[in-house]
Amino acid sequence: MGGFLLRKAGAALIVVFLSSIVVFIGIRALPGDPAVALGAENRDPAVMAAIRHSYGLDKPLPVQYVKWISKALRGDLGLDSRQLPVGHTIVTRLPITLELAFLAILIGTVIGVLAGVIAAVRRGKLSDHTATASALVGLSVPHFWLGLMMIIAFAVDLHWLPASGYVSFRAHPIGNLEHLLMPSLVLGTGLSAVLMRQTRSAMLNSLSADYVRTARAKGLSERVVIGKHALRNSLITVTTVVGLQLGALISGAVITEQIFVIPGFGRLTLDAVNERDYTLLQGVVLVAATGYVVVNLLVDVAYSLLNPRIRVTGATNQ
């Protein structure tokens, strides 16, 4: 177990390291000289040289990288174009997106797993066909468009929910949920479609497994057989899928926050591009990539806890 976790953590560390290099080089590939931007109107070569020197831009790239990453490790991601600390901005915006993502995962998992289990148990029946068809629709529908349609229906026509904006949970718990209901539904539907398909096929596999037959032969009730034996083993698949869907969830959060005007991490990313704020963009992308790797490491850990076989065989490769 310890060896397995160490190997996984080591691999994750390497990936984070490589990702940080990609981010660093990517930002250096951007057009425009930061010294020119910092010097504003002043193009005097002596001033330029002084700026380059004070920001360390005259040092070789590897030196710049080590300086940047060692600062980043201490939580210092530099100052954005408004001279505000990037780390602080990210810390204030991230919880909003995390709440949105949490609600979306909750909605997606509940709907997806439930529909998947029902479809598998009632295979070939009407409920199976309905669930399978809904999943196909859920996969094909552009979610941001679903968001627009929801705004038309529930905000413009019915006035049930606010069309956009955000209030914090601490200031106004009900208002907070009202504002996040449509966005998290939008973000959750895609996840639920993927999860429904995976849960259904995982459930079909475990329902035909020997231990389920044994459980039935023992005279256990169908409820216990499905809930305790089949579902528990299918949940292993579900955990992995949620981890792998995280990338889609991050992309989804960017556009969902754009549509519903939520001042979260996703909007921050777009703002950084639109305002050509490279220090901010660099910090945002680094945090997103690191977050993705860390969550997938946690998924691997959860996976090994749920499925002892992985630990024993050492999980050679995915």
Add this chain to the structure above:
Amino acid sequence: MGFVDATSTLINPRARRRRLLRKRFLRRPLAIVGLIVALTFITCAIFAPVIAPYSASATDFNALLAHSSRHHLLGTDELGRDVLSRILWGARASIEAGVFSTLLAMTVAVPIGIIAGYYRGWVDAVIARVTDVLLAFPFLIVAVGLAAILGPSLKNATIALGIGAAPALIRVARGEALALREEDYVRAAVANGASDLRILTRHVFPNMLSTLIVQATVAIPAAIIGEAVLSFLGLGVQPPTPSWGVMLADAQSYLSQAPRLAVYPGVAIFLCSLSFNLLGDGLRDILDPRTTR
């Protein structure tokens, strides 16, 4: 005639397989519908200049935000442009992004995946880590970065979508190569002294083709939606070039006045990606009986 047909198919196993596949395909009405709709969208994309009643940028100032009528079947937008024509023209950007990003992803991912799966060892380990790094950058983040570096355009959006689709394809190709290297005909080729290149191109690659085709039909609709997202955010197709994503972005300002402007492009995206998904599901059932759902 029937007799002659039967013998020829018995003699030629390829023709027999093709016939079997066609028979299985024809038994799946949803896959056929998917194929027809997908082909319709591709036709619209190619022949938009001929089919569309108006040019995509022709404005009619006598009919701003007009409802559907004989002149404008789906009405007009805020500049008096014909919505139907813009949807037909918009199919170009979607199909282009869908097909080319998938092709790009395949060209990059398949050789890498084959090498990883066939040679295993340290090469495999290195490629696995690189794939992990690629996965750590969601396609939207890559697109955001590319738009910042190279400027927003359909080409850059397509590249970003291709990079985004690559990791999954690398894993699929790797898994297939891993299984195929154990096949008897590959071992026989090795024993015959065939070169690695010959084995990979003549034996391994052709045998994973059906899996790759299924993967492509899954990747195309994802890329079509991805293109719409990027164009909606201003990171893809630039106005005045018509694109379903751009149309939705424009419609956002008229949600209360003319909600229909937001409905039609979305329906187009939905139908287009649904058709490819239906086709993909059908092809998977036919070509890959192992994964019947």
